[in-house]
Amino acid sequence: xxxxxxxxxxxxxxxxxxxxxxxxxxxxxxxxxxxxxxxxxxxxxxxxxxxxxxxxxxxxxxxxxxxxxxxxxxxxxxxxxxxxxxxxxxxxxxxxxxxxxxxxxxxxxxxxxxxxxxxxxxxxxxxxxxxxxxxxxxxx
Amino acid sequence: xxxxxxxxxxxxxxxxxxxxxxxxxxxxxxxxxxxxxxxxxxxxxxxxxxxxxxxxxxxxxxxxxxxxxxxxxxxxxxxxxxxxxxxxxxxxxxxxxxxxxxxxxxxx
Numbered sequence: 534x535x536x537x538x539x540x541x542x543x544x545x546x547x548x549x550x551x552x553x554x555x556x557x558x559x560x561x562x563x564x565x566x567x568x569x570x571x572x573x574x575x576x577x578x579x580x581x582x583x584x585x586x587x588x589x590x591x592x593x594x595x596x597x598x599x600x601x602x603x604x605x606x607x608x609x610x611x612x613x614x615x616x617x618x619x620x621x622x623x624x625x626x627x628x629x630x631x632x633x634x635x636x637x638x639x640x641x642x643x644x645x646x647x648x649x650x651x652x653x654x655x656x657x658x659x660x661x662x663x664x665x666x667x668x669x670x671x672x673x
Numbered sequence: 674x675x676x677x678x679x680x681x682x683x684x685x686x687x688x689x690x691x692x693x694x695x696x697x698x699x700x701x702x703x704x705x706x707x708x709x710x711x712x713x714x715x716x717x718x719x720x721x722x723x724x725x726x727x728x729x730x731x732x733x734x735x736x737x738x739x740x741x742x743x744x745x746x747x748x749x750x751x752x753x754x755x756x757x758x759x760x761x762x763x764x765x766x767x768x769x770x771x772x773x774x775x776x777x778x779x780x781x
Contacts, residue, residue, distance in 0.1 A: 553729035577733040643706035
């Protein structure tokens with residue numbers, strides 16, 4: 534069995550315009566590895582939503598993508614405010630984003646639901662005042 | 674139908690690095706996460722959002738082209754990003770509804 538490939542990114546919490554750089558790079562890397570387009574799309578959308586969330590809510594964080602032989606693991610970690618009510622946050626349409634964020638086209642309350650929609654498994658580990666780590670798996 | 678064929682029907686090319694790409698269906702929306710959740714790969718995406726995140730969403734959701742309706746302007750630096758990322762951006766002077774009606778006749 535081959536060694537897993539690991540891609541690490543720091544997500545800049547200050548720059549909304551640069552959000553998406555990590556997911557765009559992952560898209561390129563996966564394409565070079567010959568991963569099917571539909572799978573790349575799922576991974577990169579889930580990761581982009583995570584990046585946006587980290588910029589909106591958590592002042593940035595880190596993103597790690599681990600490509601294994603039969604699955605891709607995406608780990609998004611931040612030291613933001615945490616999610617007080619995961620069930621509520623998972624509802625489509627629920628958002629705590631500001632009007633400024635909404636004017637950019639985000640804050641539709643679809644971020645976490647989209648991450649769940651496009652991945653096979655999603656785990657949320659969060660503590661209020663400490664941070665959030667989201668781990669997602671997409672099977673190849 | 675190919676993206677570049679829309680130019681024969683009154684659409685204006687603002688960025689056309691991949692004009693031979695086939696269009697399969699249409700999606701309309703301005704809320705970017707909503708678009709990412711609902712748009713299908715190869716859709717033509719009609720929107721009036723013109724910030725740089727529009728280009729990121731088009732790239733990640735793998736739409737065949739962005740169609741800016743209502744004649745809205747996209748800043749040149751964002752069009753540069755679109756060309757760098759090989760994202761097709763077209764423009765229609767028509768309102769969103771009329772743009773969609775026109776596309777429904779062109780895209781089977």
